[in-house]
Amino acid sequence: MLAMEYRGPYRIRTVDKPTPAIEHPHDAIVRVLRSCICGSDLHLYHGLVPDTRVGSTFGHEFIGEVVDVGSEVRSLQVGDRVLVPFNIFCGTCFFCQRELFSNCHATNPEATAVGGIYGYSHTTGGYDGGQAEFVRVPMADVGPTRIPDDLHLEDAVLLTDALPTGYQAAEMGDIREGDTVVIFGAGPIGLFAAKSAWLMGAGRVLVVDHVPYRLEFASRFAQCETINFLEVNDMAEHIKRMTDGLGADVCVDCVGAEADGSFLQRLTGVRLKLQAGAATVLHWAVNSVRKGGRLSIVGVYGPTFNAFPIGNALNKGLTLRMNQASVKRHLPRLIEHIRAGHLRPRDIITHRMPLEDVADAYHLFSSKLDGCIKAVLIPPGADAPAWSARSPA
Numbered sequence: 001m002l003a004m005e006y007r008g009p010y011r012i013r014t015v016d017k018p019t020p021a022i023e024h025p026h027d028a029i030v031r032v033l034r035s036c037i038c039g040s041d042l043h044l045y046h047g048l049v050p051d052t053r054v055g056s057t058f059g060h061e062f063i064g065e066v067v068d069v070g071s072e073v074r075s076l077q078v079g080d081r082v083l084v085p086f087n088i089f090c091g092t093c094f095f096c097q098r099e100l101f102s103n104c105h106a107t108n109p110e111a112t113a114v115g116g117i118y119g120y121s122h123t124t125g126g127y128d129g130g131q132a133e134f135v136r137v138p139m140a141d142v143g144p145t146r147i148p149d150d151l152h153l154e155d156a157v158l159l160t161d162a163l164p165t166g167y168q169a170a171e172m173g174d175i176r177e178g179d180t181v182v183i184f185g186a187g188p189i190g191l192f193a194a195k196s197a198w199l200m201g202a203g204r205v206l207v208v209d210h211v212p213y214r215l216e217f218a219s220r221f222a223q224c225e226t227i228n229f230l231e232v233n234d235m236a237e238h239i240k241r242m243t244d245g246l247g248a249d250v251c252v253d254c255v256g257a258e259a260d261g262s263f264l265q266r267l268t269g270v271r272l273k274l275q276a277g278a279a280t281v282l283h284w285a286v287n288s289v290r291k292g293g294r295l296s297i298v299g300v301y302g303p304t305f306n307a308f309p310i311g312n313a314l315n316k317g318l319t320l321r322m323n324q325a326s327v328k329r330h331l332p333r334l335i336e337h338i339r340a341g342h343l344r345p346r347d348i349i350t351h352r353m354p355l356e357d358v359a360d361a362y363h364l365f366s367s368k369l370d371g372c373i374k375a376v377l378i379p380p381g382a383d384a385p386a387w388s389a390r391s392p393a
Contacts, residue, residue, distance in 0.1 A: 002380060003132030004358045006056045009047030014356050017057070020128070020136035025072035028140035030082065033382045034157040035130040035355075036061035037365050037375045039187045040300050043257055044121060045362055048270065048277065050302065051110075051122040058119040059377075060086035061160045062130025063153060066144075075141045081153075082144035084137055085327035086161040088116030088127060091142035102324035107139065113303070114324055123303060131358060133379045145331055155338055157376065158188075158345035163334055165298050165325040166192025166254070170200055172296040172321035173250035178203035180243055182288060184281045185254035186214035186226070188348055188374050189298060193252050194222035195343060202250075206242070208235070208284075210260060213371045221347060229261055236287035247290035255281045256299025269306070276302025286312050297322035351375040 003017040020029055038061055044052050066080045076082065089096050089104035095115075096104050104115030108125040116138070119129015128135065137144060147156045166189045175181060181197045183190045186209035197205045205224040209215050215226040232238045240247050257277025258270060261284070269278035277300075285295050286309045295318055313320060337343045350373045353361045361375045 001133040002355055003057045003128075004059065004355070006044065006052060006058065007054055010045065012045065012058075012359050012362055014358055017132070019134050022068060022070045023136065024138065025070040026139055026141060027070040028066050028073055028076055028137045028144065029068040030062075030064035030084065030135050030137050030144070031067045031382075032062050032064040032130050032133055032135060032379050033081070034063050034153055035059045035132075035377045035379075036157055036160075036162070037131075037361055037377065038161060039189065040120070040256075041362075042366050043300060045366060046258070046270075048257055048273070048302065049121045049123065053122060053126075056119065056121070056126075057128040057132050059129030059131030060118040060120055061157060061162065062118070062135065063147065063157045063160065064130070064135065067134070069140060073140045076144060076146075081147045083147055083156045083160050084118070084130070084135070084144050085164075086117055087324070087327055088118065088125065088138055088143060089328075090139055096142075099326055099329045100323070101326040101328055117324075131355065131377055133355070143328070145328065148335065151335065151338065152346060154346035154349055154376065155344065158348070158374075159327070159331060159334060161325070161327065162188045162348075162374070163192050163343070163345050164327040164330040165189050166194075167196040167330050167334060168323070168325040169193040169252050169254060169296050169298040170196035172298075172323070173197070173252055173294050174319070174321075175200040175202050175250055177201040179249035180204040181206070181250045181252065182239060182248040182285075183207045183224075183252045183254055184259075184285060185209060185299065186211070186218040187254065190252075190254035191218055191221055191348055191373075192345070193254055193298075194218065194224050197250075197252075198223070199337065199342060206239075206248075211368050214368070214373065217371075217373055235261075235284040239288040243290070247288055247293060249290060250294045250296065251285035251289040253281045253285050253295070253297045253299040257301050259299075275306045276304040277306065279306045279308060282306070282308055286316070286318065289316070289318060291316045292318070294319045294321070298325065348374045349376055353377060355379045
């Protein structure tokens with residue numbers, strides 16, 4: 001099969017790799033119909049995630065068609081079209097029973113915090129991802145969800161991560177009617193967090209970024225106010241001036257490890273890797289939210305040290321909530337919102353490119369060229385009838 005392969009920072013290509021096979025009775029093999037490049041994939045691409053091994057295939061946002069199932073799989077059959085949450089989870093452990101699917105205790109032998117994730121280094125289990133023609137899907141009875149017939153495939157692929165993560169980002173902010181919500185980051189997650197904030201009763205939504213086309217897109221897509229941080233001397237002071245001197249009710253970090261805006265944070269967190277990413281947005285958020293406010297964090301940071309202003313957070317009495325999104329918990333409500341016309345996720349897709357052009361797609365997205373907000377990769381023959389994984393290629 002054709003698959004994206006990592007060869008080192010900023011070096012990826014498409015290669016022929018062995019088509020995956022059933023390795024466990026609860027596996028399924030899925031032929032990929034659409035996959036996406038996520039902002040989190042750029043952390044891998046830029047060499048910022050530990051134990052990202054040469055030869056890995058990225059991609060944790062994908063949908064596809066089931067072409068083979070293990071002997072113990074009961075909920076899927078060959079021919080089903082499924083969206084596959086980026087979380088790999090068992091469904092039965094202590095955390096899965098509490099719908100903390102991103103914290104599954106059984107799917108990542110490398111860590112005790114996060115569960116398995118497709119295509120996201122060996123720190124999350126070492127599973128190959130969906131920027132390929134085929135993927136092995138473990139725990140197939142609990143992860144994949146059949147795509148309803150009335151759901152557009154491009155809406156479905158954004159339900160595997162981007163939309164649920166943005167929605168959970170807003171949810172963790174405990175938004176109350178009339179709240180002022182500041183979203184840091186105008187990428188796909190920030191855009192969906194902004195849209196979700198309105199659904200949860202926000203009275204005012206502001207999105208912070210520095211790329212003009214992203215800010216303009218956010219203004220149109222999420223009907224929000226925007227702030228270009230390059231035009232602001234002091235973020236906390238600026239937001240307080242916009243909020244009667246109090247600060248925002250809720251701040252949401254949708255940026256994570258590669259935040260611009262502070263030379264020192266960039267130097268220590270991205271270039272020298274003395275921190276687990278540039279914590280610029282964490283400082284802005286803690287200092288910009290009002291006393292007694294709430295801070296939600298979905299931006300991805302590394303698993304080691306970051307300089308974080310915990311004293312300010314303590315003295316202001318802030319509530320902090322953070323996690324990887326537990327995708328499957330949100331799917332029923334989000335599908336309802338799509339059917340009702342409240343959300344149309346595919347509107348953020350700006351580029352649709354063949355899987356063979358994956359290197360160009362990463363370059364466009366990483367360098368913020370050609371107005372790229374979200375790139376979708378289409379494998380060869382993705383819209384043709386499937387062949388059985390049991391048959392020779």
